[in-house]
Amino acid sequence: CLMAVGAIPNTxxxxLEEAGVRLKDxxxxxxxxxxxxxxPGVYAAGDVTGIFALASVAAMQGRIAMYH
Structure with a gap:
């Protein structure tokens, strides 16, 4: 499990790139x-995705990932 919190990604x-995870600029x-x-098989949720840094969004992204 990987958790990243904050407005500036520290990836x-x-x-990640060696594992095949593509990053945005x-x-x-x-x-x-x-x-x-x-x-394959790797999901990301929360601030590290750069989509609305809100706990509610992160929780929803996690739930969506869990069901897929």
Whole structure:
């Protein structure tokens, strides 16, 4: 489980790109509509996606990922 909190992503040096997870130019993790990343079986939710840094949005992204 990976949790990232904050307005500025700190994804450098985590091995995400080596794992096949694509990042946006801003450093946020690139996801689709159901929180999937570019790496099979890897989902991202919350501030690290760069989509509305709100707890309610993060919770919904997590629930969506859980059902997919």
């Amino acid at each position: 450098a040096g985590m091995g 801003s450093g946020h993790i690139l996801t689709d509509r159901v929180s999937r990343t570019s790496a």
